[in-house]
Structure formats: C-alpha cells, structure tokens
Amino acid sequence: MHTSIATVCLSGTLEEKLEAVASAGFDGVEIFTQDLVVSPTAPEELRERAGDLGLSLDLYQPFRNGVELDPVAFDDALRRLHRTGDLMGRLGTETLLVCSNVSPDAVADDDLVAEQLHRMGDVAAEHGIRLAYEALAWGTHVNGHDHAHRLVLAADHPHVGTCLDSFHILSAGGDPSSIEEMDPGRIFFVQLADAPLMHLDPLSWSRHHRVFPGEGDFDLVDVMARLVRSGYAGPISLEIFNDSFRQADVHRTAVDGLRSLRWLEDRTRAALAPEIGSGRTRDRLELQPLPAISAPSGWDFVELRTTDLGDTTRLLHRLGFRLGGHHRSKEVQVWLQGSARIVVSEAGGSTRREPHIDPRERTDAHSVAEVSGLGFELSDPGAAFQRSTALGSAPVPRHELPGEAPLRGVWAPDGTEIFFGPTPDGSAPGWLSEFGVEEDALGTSDLITGIDHVNVAQRWQHYDEGVLFYTSVLGLGSTPAQDVPGPSGLVRSQVMRSPDDAVRLPLNLAPTAAEQGSFVGVAYPEHIALASEDVREVARRAIHRGLEFLEIPENYYEDLVTRFGLDEETVSELRELNLLYDRDEHGEFLHFYTRTLGDVFMEVVERRGYRGFGAEDAPVRLAAQYRLRSART
Numbered sequence: 315m316h317t318s319i320a321t322v323c324l325s326g327t328l329e330e331k332l333e334a335v336a337s338a339g340f341d342g343v344e345i346f347t348q349d350l351v352v353s354p355t356a357p358e359e360l361r362e363r364a365g366d367l368g369l370s371l372d373l374y375q376p377f378r379n380g381v382e383l384d385p386v387a388f389d390d391a392l393r394r395l396h397r398t399g400d401l402m403g404r405l406g407t408e409t410l411l412v413c414s415n416v417s418p419d420a421v422a423d424d425d426l427v428a429e430q431l432h433r434m435g436d437v438a439a440e441h442g443i444r445l446a447y448e449a450l451a452w453g454t455h456v457n458g459h460d461h462a463h464r465l466v467l468a469a470d471h472p473h474v475g476t477c478l479d480s481f482h483i484l485s486a487g488g489d490p491s492s493i494e495e496m497d498p499g500r501i502f503f504v505q506l507a508d509a510p511l512m513h514l515d516p517l518s519w520s521r522h523h524r525v526f527p528g529e530g531d532f533d534l535v536d537v538m539a540r541l542v543r544s545g546y547a548g549p550i551s552l553e554i555f556n557d558s559f560r561q562a563d564v565h566r567t568a569v570d571g572l573r574s575l576r577w578l579e580d581r582t583r584a585a586l587a588p589e590i591g592s593g594r595t596r597d598r599l600e601l602q603p604l605p606a607i608s609a610p611s612g613w614d615f616v617e618l619r620t621t622d623l624g625d626t627t628r629l630l631h632r633l634g635f636r637l638g639g640h641h642r643s644k645e646v647q648v649w650l651q652g653s654a655r656i657v658v659s660e661a662g663g664s665t666r667r668e669p670h671i672d673p674r675e676r677t678d679a680h681s682v683a684e685v686s687g688l689g690f691e692l693s694d695p696g697a698a699f700q701r702s703t704a705l706g707s708a709p710v711p712r713h714e715l716p717g718e719a720p721l722r723g724v725w726a727p728d729g730t731e732i733f734f735g736p737t738p739d740g741s742a743p744g745w746l747s748e749f750g751v752e753e754d755a756l757g758t759s760d761l762i763t764g765i766d767h768v769n770v771a772q773r774w775q776h777y778d779e780g781v782l783f784y785t786s787v788l789g790l791g792s793t794p795a796q797d798v799p800g801p802s803g804l805v806r807s808q809v810m811r812s813p814d815d816a817v818r819l820p821l822n823l824a825p826t827a828a829e830q831g832s833f834v835g836v837a838y839p840e841h842i843a844l845a846s847e848d849v850r851e852v853a854r855r856a857i858h859r860g861l862e863f864l865e866i867p868e869n870y871y872e873d874l875v876t877r878f879g880l881d882e883e884t885v886s887e888l889r890e891l892n893l894l895y896d897r898d899e900h901g902e903f904l905h906f907y908t909r910t911l912g913d914v915f916m917e918v919v920e921r922r923g924y925r926g927f928g929a930e931d932a933p934v935r936l937a938a939q940y941r942l943r944s945a946r947t
C-alpha cells in the first residue's frame with residue numbers, strides 16, 4: 315500500500331514536515347498550497363529534496379472554487395489552472411485536488427459543471443496533470459461523493475477523476491457502498507480521516523476535529539474494504555485538520571499517522587481475508603499484515619523511577635511490600651507483595667528517553683518519582699515486540715549479560731517504557747532470580763494480591779495518540795471517555811482494558827500547565843492501584859507504619875450517608891481509615907489514596923464485585939491533591 319500524508323496534518327515548516335514524514339516511513343506526501351506559499355524553497359528544489367528523502371509528491375491541493383462557475387469567473391479559474399499546472403510541472407506533482415464549490419454564487423447546473431470539468435481536463439492534459447474532483451461536505455451544490463462521481467463520469471475526460479475523502483463521505487451520513495461499483499481508473503486519489511461523532515456543523519467538525527484512523531468513531535475498515543473491492547491501487551493518504559496536531563511535535567504526529575495507517579491496513583486485510591483467499595476479490599492495494607496481537611494476560615511489573623530511593627521504598631514498605639532483592643548487575647531493586655512486582659530504579663543522568671520526547675514532558679525538577687515502565691505478561695512477547703516496531707515504536711535499548719532473561723520493550727509515545735514479558739508457567743516470573751528472589755520467599759498470604767490498574771497521564775496534544783498506541787500495539791479496547799472535574803480543570807479519563815480485563819490502564823488527560831495554576835510545570839500525577847481483599851487491614855497496618863494518606867474531608871463522609879444510606883458505624887470506620895466508598899450495580903468498592911510522591915501516588919482498592927474506578931471519588935482526590943500542592947508552594 316502506498317502511504318501518504320497531507321502537509322496540513324503537521325506542525326512546523328514545509329521542510330521540517332517533509333523530513334518528519336520521510337523519517338516516519340511514509341512513501342509520499344500531499345503538498346498544501348499554503349505550506350508552499352510560505353516556504354522560501356523553490357518548487358524545483360522541493361522536488362529534489364523530496365526525491366532525496368525518498369518521498370513522492372502525490373498531490374497538490376486545494377484548487378478552490380474553480381468549477382460550478384458563471385462564464386466570467388470560469389475564465390479566471392482556467393487562468394489559475396494554467397498557472398497551477400506550470401507550478402506542478404516544476405514540483406513534479408501529477409495530481410491536483412479540485413474541491414467542490416462552497417461559494418453562495420456556485421452554479422447548480424450538472425450539465426454545465428460536467429462541461430466545465432471537461433474543459434479543465436483539456437487544460438490539465440496540456441500540463442500533463444490530472445484533476446481529482448472532491449465533494450466537500452459543505453459544498454454549496456456538490457456535497458456528496460456519488461454526485462461528484464456522476465459529474466466526473468459525465469465530464470468523460472481521461473484527465474478528470476474523483477478524490478474520495480472518508481470524512482466528507484461519513485460525516486454527511488453518506489453510504490460508502492457505492493465505492494465498490496466505481497471504476498477504479500476514475501478514482502484518482504483517496505484521503506482518509508477519522509473523527510469523533512459530534513453534533514457540529516461539518517465545516518467546523520472537519521477543520522478542527524479530524525483524527526487519524528482508529529482515533530475516532532468512523533468505520534474506516536469498511537471504507538478501505540470497499541476501495542479494495544473496487545480495484546483501486548493508488549495512494550492512501552491521511553488528511554487531518556486538527557488543532558492539537560498543529561501544535562504537537564511533528565515527528566510524533568508523523569509516527570502516529572503511519573501507525574494508524576499500518577493498523578488500518580492490517581485490519582482491512584483481516585476483514586477481507588475470506589474474499590481474497592477465495593479469489594473473489596483481488597487486492598490491488600497489496601495490504602500487508604502485522605504480526606498478530608498478543609493480548610496481555612497480566613501485569614509483569616511496574617517500574618518506578620525515583621530521585622529519592624528512601625522516600626519511595628518507605629512508601630512501599632508502609633503498604634506492606636518487601637524488598638525482593640537487588641538486581642545482580644543493574645542499579646535496581648524489586649519490591650514484592652502478592653503478584654504485584656514494583657521495580658524501583660534511581661533516576662540519574664543516564665535516564666534515556668525517546669529522542670523526540672522533551673524530557674520535561676513527564677518529569678521536572680520537583681519530581682521525586684514517576685511511573686517509567688510498564689511490564690506486561692504476554693503469550694507471545696516476541697510477536698508483540700515485532701508488532702510494536704512494525705507500528706513505528708522505537709525499541710528501548712537494554713544491556714543484558716549472559717544468562718539474564720531477554721526482555722524486549724519499546725517506548726510508548728509519551729516516553730513510558732513498555733516491556734513484553736512471557737506469561738509465567740510457574741508462580742513467579744523467571745527474571746526475579748536476577749534479583750536473588752527465591753521461589754519460596756514469595757508471599758502467598760499477602761494482603762495486597764496484585765496490580766488492579768495503572769493510571770497514566772497523557773498531554774492534551776497527544777491523547778488520541780496514546781489511545782491508538784495501546785489499541786494497536788496491545789489490542790486493548792477503550793471505553794467511552796469520562797470527564798472528572800478538578801480544581802485546575804476537567805480531567806478526561808478513558809479506561810483501556812484487555813479483552814479479559816486482566817490489564818486495565820486508565821489514560822488521563824492532564825490539564826495543560828497554563829491551566830494548572832499552582833501545578834505549573836508539574837505533570838499531572840499518575841498512580842498505581844493495588845488490589846486487596848481486605849483494604850481495611852492494609853490501611854490499619856499502613857497507619858501503624860506511618861503512611862501519609864491523602865486527607866478526605868468530612869463533607870465527603872456526610873455525603874456518603876446521603877448517597878448510600880450507610881450506617882454511622884460503617885462511616886466512622888471509613889473515616890478513621892481514610893477510606894473512600896463507591897457502589898455500582900455489581901457491588902461495593904473501598905479504596906484509599908496515598909499522598910503524592912513526585913509525579914506518582916498509590917491507591918489500594920478492594921472490589922466486592924464493583925467494576926468501575928471510583929469516578930465519583932476522583933474529584934475528591936483531585937481537590938485534596940490540589941490543596942497539598944498549594945500548601946507546599
């Protein structure tokens with residue numbers, strides 16, 4: 315499949331965009347007029363630079379309000395088309411996107427439009443270019459892909475075809491099934507965009523809220539499958555107008571974009587496998603598969619990186635963790651309780667980050683600890699690693715000594731290290747022996763039994779990217795996002811979970827630094843939630859050991875009585891142990907939070923059938939954390 319991306323998707327200069335697109339691994343690029351106009355680079359030089367980078371210039375766009383015109387305006391459109399044709403010759407770009415007319419003066423006369431498209435086709439032929447006519451969803455008269463295609467057929471010119479854009483088709487509720495019946499030789503270009511479903515006028519929706527495939531609500535596998543059935547063999551290009559992408563790191567966005575296309579390619583291939591296998595459909599796009607998803611069957615470990623080993627390990631001790639041991643060759647320790655394994659490493663100068671990630675993104679001078687790595691248990695760690703690198707993730711460099719268990723991992727887009735470990739066949743993972751942990755030292759009567767979930771913060775520019783990463787790499791599913799009100803902003807929260815719920819990973823959108831007030835420069839805290847069947851006993855022992863709990867206000871406990879009708883004895887025990895309480899149709903939930911250490915805190919949860927994450931309690935936590943921060947600064 316020939317992959318392409320429009321320069322309008324990306325931040326930076328045209329030159330930076332080309333470089334990022336090439337290094338992410340795209341085959342080609344669509345040049346937006348405005349990117350060219352503001353660039354000091356001559357068209358011939360751009361052509362050469364793209365060639366050096368191995369990129370084809372697949373499309374030049376957009377040619378606006380150039381058709382559906384009265385005769386005088388059409389003459390001027392032909393003049394513009396001649397100029398544009400000259401320019402495209404210098405750029406070496408063959409296809410020009412012609413948008414349907416959005417002006418109130420557009421002429422509603424299909425015969426006239428077909429004739430104008432034909433005459434434009436003659437001009438295009440003179441310049442050796444082709445015209446791809448695209449129906450914009452808000453076009454004055456032409457706003458459906460079928461209508462645009464009919465006009466192209468009526469124009470009947472070899473240099474005039476159609477451009478299909480999934481946003482315009484699906485946002486207007488159009489039926490993509492007609493794509494299958496189109497002559498593939500008449501489809502000159504294909505643009506893909508996803509979007510969240512919204513009640514918004516199509517222009518605003520399109521210009522600000524498009525996202526990469528897999529990051530929104532459109533069924534793009536269906537669109538792709540219909541394209542394959544049509545016999546289309548041209549470029550598949552991303553055209554995403556998105557306010558966040560325009561401010562995000564250009565390399566990250568480009569990698570995110572190609573990941574979305576590879577993932578879509580794989581899913582489309584899987585959906586079409588029976589038809590392709592039986593010869594009913596010929597796949598002229600030559601869709602490539604990814605190594606199969608190996609869904610996580612559990613948590614192997616969570617890694618905390620800290621600048622204060624004492625504080626961090628004291629916190630673990632107070633929660634009942636034991637030091638399992640020190641790694642035989644690395645400066646790391648493992649702390650154990652039940653099946654919860656927390657690897658603690660001391661942050662130093664050697665902290666490595668993915669090259670394109672600003673280290674301030676996740677840590678800063680105040681930071682004492684952060685969730686730096688997530689280790690998953692998988693049935694096929696090798697396949698998971700290969701899948702993630704095929705999806706554009708960079709491997710985490712690791713040094714292994716002879717005899718040490720190989721552990722492969724990649725960087726998540728936000729710099730968290732993701733490790734792929736085997737599902738252990740015995741009771742303990744093999745790597746523990748490198749820490750000197752003996753099998754018989756593992757606790758079976760521990761109060762904390764394992765990791766319930768890990769909550770990871772995402773910057774607002776990169777939220778969708780995080781969702782796509784965990785979906786495409788690990789096959790986690792996402793549940794609908796919730797907004798949690800906090801003193802420094804709404805925190806969007808979306809739970810990613812493995813099919814059998816063995817791994818739950820809520821992603822939280824942190825309010826931006828500017829909105830954080832006294833949080834300025836401090837990343838939104840993440841947390842590790844630990845599972846217990848007796849959270850009250852965990853809390854009692856933790857109090858005895860001097861744990862600093864997050865303080866819960868009396869108003870909260872009074873409200874609990876109002877909401878749930880709890881008796882005074884229950885509530886006074888909750889109050890005494892700093893516990894919070896929630897209930898859903900499946901059962902009850904008791905939990906507590908520790909104070910924050912750097913960018914991370916711990917939660918201990920007891921689920922009595924309850925399936926949620928205490929969303930009603932999260933605002934209480936955010937407010938308490940805010941008060942603590944304010945008191946400190």
Ligand SMILES: O=C(O)c1ccc(O)c(O)c1
Nearest residue numbers: 376413448479520521553
């Ligand atoms: O929003 C626009 O104007 C616009 C321009 C070109 C396109 O291909 C498109 O889908 C939208």
Ligand SMILES: [Mg+2]
Nearest residue numbers: 448479505553
């Ligand atoms: Mg388009």
